[in-house]
Amino acid sequence: AQTVTQSQPEMSVQEAETVTLSCTYDTSESDYYLFWYKQPPSRQMILVIRQEAYKQQNATENRFSVNFQKAAKSFSLKISDSQLGDAAMYFCAYRDGGQGGSEKLVFGKGTKLTVNP
Amino acid sequence: ETGVTQTPRHLVMGMTNKKSLKCEQHLGHNAMYWYKQSAKKPLELMFVYNFKEQTENNSVPSRFSPECPNSSHLFLHLHTLQPEDSALYLCASSQDGGFDYGYTFGSGTRLTVV
Numbered sequence: 568a569q570t571v572t573q574s575q576p577e578m579s580v581q582e583a584e585t586v587t588l589s590c591t592y593d594t595s596e597s598d599y600y601l602f603w604y605k606q607p608p609s610r611q612m613i614l615v616i617r618q619e620a621y622k623q624q625n626a627t628e629n630r631f632s633v634n635f636q637k638a639a640k641s642f643s644l645k646i647s648d649s650q651l652g653d654a655a656m657y658f659c660a661y662r663d664g665g666q667g668g669s670e671k672l673v674f675g676k677g678t679k680l681t682v683n684p
Numbered sequence: 685e686t687g688v689t690q691t692p693r694h695l696v697m698g699m700t701n702k703k704s705l706k707c708e709q710h711l712g713h714n715a716m717y718w719y720k721q722s723a724k725k726p727l728e729l730m731f732v733y734n735f736k737e738q739t740e741n742n743s744v745p746s747r748f749s750p751e752c753p754n755s756s757h758l759f760l761h762l763h764t765l766q767p768e769d770s771a772l773y774l775c776a777s778s779q780d781g782g783f784d785y786g787y788t789f790g791s792g793t794r795l796t797v798v
Contacts, residue, residue, distance in 0.1 A: 571726070600786070602786045604786075604789075609791060610772060610774075610791045610792045610794075611789055611790065611791040611792070612774065612776075612787075612789035613789075614786050614787075614788075617786055658727070660786070662786065671729055671732065671740070672717075672729075672776075672786065672787055673726075673729075674726045674727040675726060676724070676725065676726045677726075
């Protein structure tokens with residue numbers, strides 16, 4: 568079964584600085600998707616960024632970028648120019664891809680990010 | 685109204701009560717999910733519905749009973765719950781079979797069992 572591990576229960580960053588959140592996963596599949604979700608105090612999980620495993624290029628969304636290392640099964644999230652509104656729980660998630668793949672999203676335990684003014 | 689809407693936002697119930705959680709999506713998605721989110725634990729998938737048919741039951745106790753009358757609505761009926769069932773219950777939807785954008789989540793129902 569696929570598993571997702573986030574080894575940092577909590578992280579903190581100064582406003583305007585850069586922070587990297589770690590995620591590793593375990594799978595025997597070659598076709599899959601990886602996601603980072605943000606959960607602010609409002610509780611709604613919001614998709615931050617996604618990566619298809621077959622793409623070598625790292626995904627980027629404005630201040631958010633990933634470092635996808637397929638061989639190492641690593642998928643870290645980098646937040647540049649951190650803002651107070653970035654404070655939230657961040658969840659890494661995995662989903663099988665391809666025809667007949669499971670619809671399930673498998674989540675890590677999350678990393679609580681604090682942004683200090 | 686757009687997105688995924690969950691009601692109620694908060695629920696306190698006794699162990700002998702019967703209550704229902706409601707989830708509604710206006711995105712035209714064909715799959716809906718219930719997740720349980722407890723402190724210090726990963727999100728736990730409970731049920732998956734695809735085109736109104738239940739495709740997965742992740743060994744959930746029978747005191748949780750899902751219902752999906754159509755592709756836009758999903759319910760979670762609760763009865764004789766235990767205190768350890770207190771958690772945030774999240775509903776999500778997705779469009780399967782197409783380009784994968786992951787799930788769209790609701791804001792959850794915070795359930796407290798007393």
